Each structure stands twice: as structure tokens, then as C-alpha cells.
Amino acid sequence: MRAHEAGWAHAEGNHRGPAWLRQPADVNALVPLLWSATARKNVDGALEVGGVDLRDLVAEHGSPAYVLDEADFRGRARAFRDAFSDYDVYYAGKAFLCTTVARWVAEEGLCLDVCSAGELAVALRAGFDPARIGYHGNNKTTAELRRALEAGVGRIVVDSFQEIDRLARLTDELGVTSGVMVRVTAGVEAHTHEYIATAHEDQKFGFSITSGDAFEAVRRVQATPGLRLLGLHSHIGSQIFDTSGFEVAARRVLTLHARVSDELGVEMPEMDLGGGFGIAYTTQDDPSDPAQLATEITKIVEHECRGFGIAVPALSVEPGRAIVGPSVCTVYEVGTVKEVALDAGASRTYVSVDGGMSDNIRTALYDADYSCTIASRRSDAAPVLGRLVGKHCEAGDIVVKDEFVPGDLAPGDLMAVPGTGAYCRSMASNYNHALRPPVIAVRDGVANLVVRRETEDDLLRTDVGA
Template sequence: MSSHLSPGSFTGTSPVWLKEPEDVNALMPELWSRTAEKRDGELHIGGLSVPELVANVNTPAYVLDETDFRERARAFRDAFAPADVYYAGKAFLCTEVARWVDQEGLCLDVCSDGELSVALRAGIDPERIGYHGNNKTAMELRRAIVAGVGRIIVDSFEEIERVGAITAETGTPARVMVRVTAGVEAHTHEFIATAHEDQKFGFSIAGGAAFEAVRRVLAHPGIDLRGLHSHIGSQIFDTAGFEVAARRVLALHAKIAAELGHVMPEMDLGGGFGIAYTSQDDPRPAAELAAGMREIVAHECRGLGIEEPHLSIEPGRAIVGPAMCTVYTVGTVKQVALDGGVSRTYVSVDGGMSDNIRTALYDADYSATLAGRASDAAPVLARIVGKHCEAGDIVVKHEFVPGDIRPGDLVAVPATGAYGRSMASNYNHALRPPVVAVRDGVARTIVRRETVDDLLATDLG
């Protein structure tokens, strides 16, 4: 279990969970994709030398381990069968990755018209697409309904009326789930916890809004209500939080059947399973998570005397997060004196918050390794920072690196597959990096690096 240390749990200038490594060149396998390894100090992924790879595409660059991605997708698919597993498009989505999701038998969640466009371009059956979002426009809903999206997760009374109006106008039925808040807050960062009451998503079960939302959905003949949807948070390491959520959601499920006469065939309990960013994180295998959630649902349904609805889950970052790393080139190294006669080594790289905003946004922790050579130097505690004009532009807050780290070295940061590229920006007019997929000794650029022409294309001068 992750220790989930509070900010300020430090020894000297390092967090208490960060131990000085015996070998600063070694990888911690649990933080890296499954084909990552060091050979004479060089990082290799998918059978390819990372230094040779980035020599062709430049840095910063996202390196995506296709084998790892597919194996994690299959692990969730098989562990949770016959439940449906929905890949989180918001974590990272491009046409090629959408095809991998489809090929491995997963469904796909989208939460914008742009993500839907990518999914349809990839040839995914619309019936296997779910559409999230707390403020879908009438235009977005119309496109999704006409395209035949398998489920729209409705999130407001206004949205219910919009969907009802579109189905009446077009004669096209819409399949929906009602997103509910179960009053359970997972142990996670405040800004990514999503089931407590004071937030923008869903209808409250406790306050009666969820029951009313279902009543209004059932009043529209063109809407096919499939079930309830719950999501308790993100970066969750066990199934304990799902027990209370499932109890409350299934109790509402039973109440709707008894009082409104509608037996819903499905239920989505969310997921948002955690990954290892540092040694303090201890994610559970997919099979263990599946067994825990399956027993929770079965137990609650037995207690209520109802049939188990068809379950779907959403692993969140757990598939793509560990499958990708980001590679940077060191530009400067400086020592900064701190109080108490100690100093911190600042290592500046050629990317930063424009390609990974999570450290600045969520105070997230990451790890790193020297990727291009072996070093005999003793480890020093360093902070890896970006090149942007912000003091908070930090990539890795605390990491041990070789004491001889220098300009021109390559540094790789693992577990950046989720939200790195998808939340990337053009801050300071930076060009967003490419995504290079590697597998069995072959590299393919599946998202190219932006160019200055791209940057200026929308600037009308």
C-alpha cells in the first residue's frame, strides 16, 4: 500500500521515502514499462537504445512501450471479464492507441468531441464508446447520438432535456447512464477526487437528485436508461473505497426498480486505479482488483436480493501511465545553497511543465534516471526542473542522480503516459513533443513533434 506521506515529511531536503540508492544507475522495475532495461548504463525500451532513438527525433520526446500497453490492457480485460473495461481516452489518446484499445478488446471513454473524432477515425465501433462530460453541448450530444455512441453518461438535468429533445427531433434513440455521487472520497489529491458532494460531477444520491434524474430520464421515450455510473476518484490503490460506493449505488439501483418499475441492466463503478510513480506507491495487480470488486458487488446484491447488473469499470491511468516515459536533455546544472549548510543540485532539462504539468498542478511526485551512460560518481540529491519562466516549473521534485551529471546527458522520467501529452501545452510557445511507439526493435512516430508552422497556423497576424 502506498504510504501517502503528507507534504513536509522530509529528512533534511529529501522526503523520508526516498532512499539513497546502492547503484544510482539501476532501474526500479516497478516504475518502468516491462521492456525497459539498462545495458551498460544506456536505457533500452522495446529492444531499442533510447539514446539512439532520441538522436533521430530529438528531445524532449515521449517513448511509448507498445508491448507494455497491450499487456496491461489484456490484463484488465481478462481479469474483469465478463465486465466491460473502458480505456480512459483523456489519459492519452491518438489514432494508433485507439486502434490498440480496440484490438485488445477494450471499450473507450471519451469526454469531448475531439476525442470522439479520434475514436471514430480509428474505426472503433461507436457502440463500444462511452461519452463523459459535465457540460456537453447540444451539438456534441447530437453528433454522439447520431453516430450511435453506446452510452452517454448524463451529468445534469439540462443535459437530460437536451438528450430528450435530440432523440425526439432525430428519431434516434440514445442509451444513457446517470452519473451519481456516492459521497465517498478516495484517498487521493483533492483536485482529482470526484465522488464527494461538493464538486461538479454527477447527481447526489444522499440529496435525492440522483433518483430525480432517473425519473426525468424515464419520462423521455427516446432515452434508453442502461444504469448508474459512479466514480470515486483517481490514483486509487485498493478496493476499500468501492465497498461503500457500491452499497449506496446498488441500493439506489434497487429502489429505482421497486419504485419506478425500471430494472437497469448495467452499472459502472469507475476505477481510477493507481500506478507507481515513485517507491512510495504500491499498486495492486488487475486480478486482485477484479476479485475485490467482484466480491463487493456480489455481496451487496445478495444483501439486497437483486440480480447483479452487468458491470463495467474504468482503469484510468493504469494502462497507459506506466507504458510511457519522457526523455529530456540536460542543459544546465547548478548548486543552490540552502539553510543549514546544505545545498540542492538543480538539473535543468529541455522540457518541463509544457510537457508534464502534473508536478506543478497536483504537486505530483516522479522519479528519473540517467538514460545515456553509466556513472561511477556518488549519488547526489537533485531537483529536475524545466526551462519555462516559472519557479514552479518542476519535473521531478526529489531524485538521486550521479554526482557527475552534466549538460548533454539524457534523463528519462518514467510513468508519464497518463496526462503528460494529453495535458501538454504551448506555454512559452513551446512545441509539444512527439510520441514514439517502440516494439520488438522497431520505432514508429505515432504523434509527430509540433513545428513552428503548426504554432503559427492559428495566429492570423
């Protein structure tokens, strides 16, 4: 959806902002592309999600708070499961994971990807079938690998020669066999931020195909008695909106797949193409739906396999952000409103809220863009160019860099930011000794606390000084 399709008009006057920012025709309106399926404004102009008025939610649970739309999450999980029906779909738990979400993932028929002992602990606590868990990570310790093997994790994605050696020793010691995928770097750089592009050569993940390390890793895994070679794993980055990168990556990974077959006489049964499917944070983002992604990626793989004369391996993908990202919004309370004069007679309104970079670091870390809306009432005031900022002692503590907001915003108003399901709670911190917000699942007019707000007792419990 483009800006004009959302009913937005070109900005008037001397307001400063990015070139794509447009003044909304109605500052109270929601752009459906940016919000979860059940989000709407009620007759008072207040935001409701899952049939729950966010004014009531804040009155009970306080702010800031992450609001998780259960129906939306489940719907997106089912959409990936159904679109990629011939694949294994692994929900990438690093985007956001708690016990309740792990149970939803299992109930919707998806597998689960974890990349730490903590994420594995959550999955096991939820009763997730360990055979349907994949374990990622570029530096898994011996203790972490031991726990994964003892739990019966279905596949471990190896990322270094040292890890292959660790797994060999552990499987021999424990008398078990482990399914293994070899993570490779295909030399394909997705058009995204440097820190979330993961397939170019100069970074920490995987074995290089170009250097020959990937082939050698496959050879070592195949030659190790306790390791069962499943296939190759490739991940080209995050927040990707087209399949061109997957086409190049698939060609290079399948070239290696074919070489392994020819030179080692091994038909690897599986291949994982990773995830990184993008979502809409602003009206300029244009994500593909799961059905379109599945059709295009399947065509790419089948075409390349025909060219190599090899069978199509069992495929898997790993959506995380694309499922949970749009399913969550964060609600804040406004504390102060300050108009700051710029040059040429322009100005910007700084709206300070009761959260910030401790609950959403992505703006500061990745220069990410977000949108926001007034969530507690309808406003008839003219829009002004605003910046939603946090309460932390950092000039870069910005939640939403540029957004038109009602000109009559005042302390006590609620503001909501959509698209905060992925990596916001996962990367939340106690900076300035802030207390991390709760996660509240909403559905059919009922709000259920799934992750409680931290307390000062939580904060002080680990501080053992006298």
C-alpha cells in the same frame, strides 16, 4: 514494492528531501515497479525501451519525447480484459489518446471512453466501433450530443438535468434512441488530491444520491421515450490503491439501484464503477494488480446485491492511467546543472532539462511525485540530491521534486522519467510557445512515430494577426 525491496539504502549526510526518499545503492539501477515491461539498461548504462536505445531515438527524433512501450500497453490492456472478463472494460481515453492507441484498444478487445468531441473524432478516425464507445462530460453541448447520436455512440453518461432535456430534444428530432447512464455522486471521497477526487458532494460531477437528484434523474430518463436507461455510473477519484472506497460507493449506488427497482419497477441492466486505479510513480506507491482488483470489487458487488436481494447488474470499469501510465517514459536532454546551497551545509543540485511543465504539468498542478534516471550512460559518481526542473519562466516548473542523481551529470546527458503516459501529453500546453513533444511507439527494436512533434508552423498557423 517498498524502497528496501528495490535495493535502496537510507540516505547519509544532511541532504534535504522528503522523509521517504532513500539514497539508491546503485544510481544506475532501474526499479522495475516504476518502468514499463521492456525497459532496461544496456551494457553502456543507456536506457532501452522496446529494444530501442534512447540515445538513438533522441538522435532521430530529438528531445523531449514521450516513449510509448507498445508491448507494455497491450499487456496491461489484456490484463484488465482478462481479469474483468465478465465486465465491459472501457479504456479512459482522457489519460492519453491518439489514433494508434485507439486501434490498439480495439484490437485488445476493450471498449473506449471519451469525454470531448475531439476524443470522439480520434476514435472515429481510428475506425473504433461507436457502439463500444461511452461519452462522458459534465457540460456536453448540443452540437457534441448531436454528433454522438449521429455516430451511434453506445452510451452517453448524463451529468445534469439540462443534458437530459437536450438529449430528449435531439433524440426526438433525429428519430433515434440513446443508451443512457446516470452519473451519481456517492459521497465517497477517495484519499487523493482534492482536484482528482470526484465522488464527494462539493464538486461539479454527477447527481447527488443524498439530495434525491440522482433518483429524480433516473425517473426523468426512464420517462423519456428517446432515452434507454442502462444504469448508474459512479467514479470516486483517481490514483486509488485499495478497494475500500469502492465498497462504500457500491453500497450507496446499489441502494439507489434497489430503490429504483422497488419504486419505479425498473431493473436497470448495468452499473459502472468507474476507474481511478493507481500506479507506481515512486517506490512508496503500492498498486494492486488487475486480478486482485477484479476479485475484490466483484466480491463487494455480489455481497451487496445479495443483501438487497437483487440481481447483479452487468458491470463495467474504466481504467486509463493504470494501462497507459506505466507504458510511457519521457526522455529529456540536460541543459544546465546548478548546485544550490541550503542551510546547515546541505545542498541541492538543480538539473535543468529541455522540457518541463509544458509537457508534464502534474507536478505543478497536483504536487505529483516522479522518479528519474540517467538514460544515456553509466555513472560511477556518488549520488547527490537533485531536482529535475524545466526551462519555463516559472519557479514551480518542476518535473521531479526530489531524486538522487549522479554527481557528475552534465549538459548533453539524457534523463528519463517513468510513469508519464497518463495526462502528460493529454494536458501538454504551448506555455512560453513551447512545441509539444512527439509520441514514439517502440517495439522489438523499432521506433514508430505516432504523434509528431509540433513545429513553429503549427504554432503560427492559428495566429491570424497581421
